[in-house]
Amino acid sequence: MPKICYFASRRWSGWQRCSTDSRATSEGDVTVLKRTKTCSEQQWKAAFLWPSGEDIPDDAHFCEQHFAPSDLSRFQTRTTLRRGTVPLDVSEQRDISFVVYCDLVVEAKAAALAALFGSEHLSDSKIWRKMLRRLRISNESIFSCEMNRLHEETFTFVSELSDGPVELEPAELEPAELQASPLIPKYTGRTLKTGSISPFPSELAEEATALFCPHELELPFVQGNISSAEDAQKEGGSSPVPSTSFSPTTQTPSSIRGGDIAASSEITPSPFKWKRRSQLSGDDSDKEFKSDEGSRSTSSTSTPEKETKSPEYFIVERASLLRLLDMCITCKVPLKEVVFRTVGSVLNVDGWCPKCGPHAWSSSPKTNKFYDLNLDLSTSTFLTGMNIASLLRMGKCMGLALPHRTTFYRIQESFVYDAVDTAFATQQEELIEELKEREEIHLAGDGRYSAPELEAFHSELNVYLPKRIGVKKPHFVVKAKVAILDHNANVGRGVDYMIIRYSRSTKRYRLLGVKEEKTDSWRQPIREEVFRLAETSNEPSKVIARKRIDRTLPRTVAKVSRPSKSVLLQEHAMQMRRKRESTLPVTPEKIRLATKSSLTPSRGRKEVSSRKVAKRRRI
DNA sequence: CCCCAATGCTCACGATGAAA
DNA sequence: TTTCATCGTGAGCATTGGGG
Numbered sequence: 001m002p003k004i005c006y007f008a009s010r011r012w013s014g015w016q017r018c019s020t021d022s023r024a025t026s027e028g029d030v031t032v033l034k035r036t037k038t039c040s041e042q043q044w045k046a047a048f049l050w051p052s053g054e055d056i057p058d059d060a061h062f063c064e065q066h067f068a069p070s071d072l073s074r075f076q077t078r079t080t081l082r083r084g085t086v087p088l089d090v091s092e093q094r095d096i097s098f099v100v101y102c103d104l105v106v107e108a109k110a111a112a113l114a115a116l117f118g119s120e121h122l123s124d125s126k127i128w129r130k131m132l133r134r135l136r137i138s139n140e141s142i143f144s145c146e147m148n149r150l151h152e153e154t155f156t157f158v159s160e161l162s163d164g165p166v167e168l169e170p171a172e173l174e175p176a177e178l179q180a181s182p183l184i185p186k187y188t189g190r191t192l193k194t195g196s197i198s199p200f201p202s203e204l205a206e207e208a209t210a211l212f213c214p215h216e217l218e219l220p221f222v223q224g225n226i227s228s229a230e231d232a233q234k235e236g237g238s239s240p241v242p243s244t245s246f247s248p249t250t251q252t253p254s255s256i257r258g259g260d261i262a263a264s265s266e267i268t269p270s271p272f273k274w275k276r277r278s279q280l281s282g283d284d285s286d287k288e289f290k291s292d293e294g295s296r297s298t299s300s301t302s303t304p305e306k307e308t309k310s311p312e313y314f315i316v317e318r319a320s321l322l323r324l325l326d327m328c329i330t331c332k333v334p335l336k337e338v339v340f341r342t343v344g345s346v347l348n349v350d351g352w353c354p355k356c357g358p359h360a361w362s363s364s365p366k367t368n369k370f371y372d373l374n375l376d377l378s379t380s381t382f383l384t385g386m387n388i389a390s391l392l393r394m395g396k397c398m399g400l401a402l403p404h405r406t407t408f409y410r411i412q413e414s415f416v417y418d419a420v421d422t423a424f425a426t427q428q429e430e431l432i433e434e435l436k437e438r439e440e441i442h443l444a445g446d447g448r449y450s451a452p453e454l455e456a457f458h459s460e461l462n463v464y465l466p467k468r469i470g471v472k473k474p475h476f477v478v479k480a481k482v483a484i485l486d487h488n489a490n491v492g493r494g495v496d497y498m499i500i501r502y503s504r505s506t507k508r509y510r511l512l513g514v515k516e517e518k519t520d521s522w523r524q525p526i527r528e529e530v531f532r533l534a535e536t537s538n539e540p541s542k543v544i545a546r547k548r549i550d551r552t553l554p555r556t557v558a559k560v561s562r563p564s565k566s567v568l569l570q571e572h573a574m575q576m577r578r579k580r581e582s583t584l585p586v587t588p589e590k591i592r593l594a595t596k597s598s599l600t601p602s603r604g605r606k607e608v609s610s611r612k613v614a615k616r617r618r619i
Numbered sequence: 620c621c622c623c624a625a626t627g628c629t630c631a632c633g634a635t636g637a638a639a
Numbered sequence: 640t641t642t643c644a645t646c647g648t649g650a651g652c653a654t655t656g657g658g659g
Contacts, residue, residue: 374625404627406628407625409647
């Protein structure tokens with residue numbers, strides 16, 4: 001049973017050092033770092049209302065930055081989510097980060113709840129009482145279970161808070177909360193140590209299980225990969241299969257396309273198996289870097305798979321390609337009636353061979369009605385966090401044929417999201433299994449453990465989920481999952497080589513370690529899964545993924561009914577006509593006055609005008 | 620020839636930051 | 640506060656191609 005250290009504080013730069021100093025109060029198996037501020041209620045509420053499989057509500061307004069109430073009202077009207085508007089609760093163990101709100105283990109939640117209950121400075125908080133009440137109503141079973149583990153004094157305290165005199169206006173509570181009967185659970189806790197934080201019983205902790213991710217319920221059952229993964233687990237025991245057991249680079253979509261899925265799954269029993277870099281390196285981890293500065297180490301970064309990997313696609317100039325396609329591929333006879341057609345990124349050539357007859361050639365084969373090129377492009381852009389609009393701009397600039405952006409989104413929604421979900425679920429299961437075997441777990445429930453790894457994770461999020469981009473809720477979750485997959489697959493990399501850097505703060509030269517190159521292995525199984533899903537798909541992509549979303553603006557935003565476009569066009573035309581007439585000099589008197597004013601302008605007006613021009617030029 | 624699905628294309632909407 | 644540029648997304652229609 002691992003010892004759990006729970007970091008109950010929000011962002012504070014000293015927490016990393018505080019893990020061992022006097023700020024940490026140890027109570028049995030649980031170590032709690034006292035919070036310094038009382039502004040984490042919203043995050044806690046978010047973390048505990050949603051971990052049990054409930055979907056994130058549309059009006060989610062919990063955020064990292066603790067927005068003011070005026071901001072919250074703005075968030076409630078949003079239909080798309082951005083970074084910071086939903087809690088990405090990250091629990092960390094210095095080298096592991098994963099989403100907590102869907103996969104928090106029970107013992108971790110127990111520790112967090114105990115820490116919450118013991119927050120003395122929240123006793124007078126109105127919001128805290130409201131939160132406790134809502135938490136109790138929404139998660140009665142968890143609430144009662146945790147209550148019974150509390151010290152009697154704390155038990156009474158929490159009971160009064162959540163049940164006692166509710167100092168809330170009825171308008172602040174949901175109807176269900178108003179109807180909830182004031183229930184003070186019977187104290188059945190055993191004798192516990194004094195103090196506000198109570199350790200949870202070890203016999204209960206042994207039954208700790210991971211909560212289900214809400215998205216697992218929606219996951220399509222992947223027969224081939226899941227079953228083969230389970231078989232691999234049975235055969236190999238509890239030890240996870242190293243990622244080197246599958247060969248993502250050798251199994252190309254073409255091999256899957258060959259139809260021998262069963263055979264390919266035998267070769268790669270668990271395509272979603274992953275392993276952190278530090279564990280992959282094994283005994284070689286001691287050889288962190290070469291002593292020669294500037295000389296890049298090839299032992300750690302260059303792998304056999306990298307050497308044998310050859311590109312699958314090439315960019316060919318139009319004229320060079322057309323010269324090749326003028327003749328029949330088999331008999332080398334010039335074709336007749338050659339027609340070149342481009343469909344998105346694919347070039348199709350139809351013609352007539354005097355010897356062979358009808359001739360057809362395509363630059364990309366198909367996987368069950370989908371062009372492989374489109375599938376690969378859509379998958380790769382999503383898994384690398386690439387902006388589709390930027391890619392299309394690049395294609396337009398250099399004349400590169402690319403599929404329409406709608407095609408990108410449709411393929412991503414139809415197949416890539418499901419593949420990412422599967423890979424994410426597999427990785428989370430392995431992570432939790434690994435956590436259970438550890439002696440000590442450090443949890444930072446709301447992602448406030450200010451470790452360098454967390455900063456790295458936020459950096460990953462910025463790649464896959466820029467704050468400027470707003471996406472719908474399910475898309476937000478999938479993008480975050482990609483960031484987590486990437487982070488977990490690359491965290492714990494060793495130092496490849498050292499470079500010399502000058503520090504302005506210390507005014508000294510120092511050595512700076514450059515980490516090993518990031519691995520791409522986690523993307524390949526997802527890519528293969530996309531092709532597999534496309535091959536087994538029987539429904540049109542629109543039916544699979546597209547969900548009708550109510551686009552009517554809420555009354556809080558649009559307080560008037562929407563006029564027709566023709567009405568707005570009439571108003572616009574009338575407004576323009578009025579503007580034109582007002583600026584038109586119609587009488588000679590007006591022309592004379594205008595000429596006079598232009599000849600003798602006031603000094604002030606001239607200066608203002610020139611300043612404006614100068615400002616525009618500067619910009 | 621008809622049907623179905625993928626794809627292309629257009630329009631519209633929601634949302635943001637930055638600038639006016 | 641409004642406007643503009645930009646991005647992501649949804650819906651609808653037209654086109655194209657394959658299969659029955």
